[in-house]
Amino acid sequence: MMRKSQALEANALDPMTTHPVMIRKIIWENDDTFTLTLDMSGFAGGFRFLPGQFNMVYVYGVGEAAVSISSDPARPGTLDHTIHRVGLVTTSLAQKKRGDMIGIRGPFGSSWSIDVARGKDICIASGGIGLAPLRPVIYSLLKKREDFGRIIVLYGGRSPLDLLYRVELEKWASDANVEVLVTVDRGDSSWKGHIGVVTSLFQYIKLDARETVAYVCGPEIMMKYTIDELDRRGVPQSQTYLSMERNMKCAVGFCGHCQFGPTFICKEGPVYPLPRVRHLLDRKEL
């Protein structure tokens, strides 16, 4: 995994300085989730980041929130953040319009290890907004499609309307030789896809477990059961990676807000190899 300092150095940015950027486009993915495309042309050579990293997104006069980067690392001229409105900052972001300015600092955190997956099959399992931090890794894998074996994307959401990036999911399946399986908890008569929790999709894909690298992202409860399922199918824990979330303040390892057991997520995470955090996942409050 590349450490955050490497990506920061690539942009030559001070991690504590917030940079003003303009909102170029806003796409509403569903009632509560939207994607902001930010204009990064003010950064010399664009804004470099690694798949899995996040920024602290600042609404002037309101506050900051950690948000994963959901765009293609190979297109550093713009940056996407897919945001679910839950509280103060995200609700303020939801009220922004094209042309408005917001602040960002970053990129922070560890990234999905793509090199370890070379020559192997890849199983990407995500739930809800968890597909957002995984989208950059999918873009990166597709750039070098022939370097990898099967690419399987399992994605679960509450209902068809809650699903993110539906057009892209279909495109990956039809154009890029990606096995995309999507499921929802509840559907209506117009939904022809799977219905059931995301773990139920594993029965439809035959994994060559020892040759599979898994990337998992979603709410913690979803990751816990997905990891159990990967375990049951024999995917080695050392080949499983997941992305953790905790409230962030400084994002540089000073304040301790993001502590997760013995680690600070902003420093060592958010992406961890499973053996590093497995024992922490079953604890009730951490």
Add this chain to the structure above:
Amino acid sequence: MEKEDLSEIMRQHPFLAGLSFEHMQTLIGCATNVRFADNATIIQEGQIANKFYLIRSGRIALQMDVPGKESLRIQTVGPGEILGWSWLISPYRWHFSAIAVLDTRAIALDGECLRNKCEKECSFGYEMLRRLSQVMERRLEATRLQLIDLYDLTTSGAKR
């Protein structure tokens, strides 16, 4: 379809993996090959449950009929899975409806025929129950996960 063909198809179905030759013969006596077009109603909630399906291809949605509202689809089953166990449990009525959401091929097993054979031949009955209870256990677990609401963002760590 010839009995031999049916037997070959059934042998390949995961639900019947490793079933003995004798038990397979017992089962074949109750089996027919069926096909449902997209949107076909396979099971109607409340009606007598007299079939059990081994799904070969396609997809079937299980649906609860909610009075005054659009029916709610709560689960789909697909290739390698089974549909329906109410044929085994009194009062032998379906508790849900099932609609094909894609063109679907399946082996249909006659519930009454199966019940009779289960009663007459204990080892066959036990084998069916053993396999069905494994499926039931997995479905129960999946239902529990659905109840937990795996995608509830308040269970993500960021709120902590």
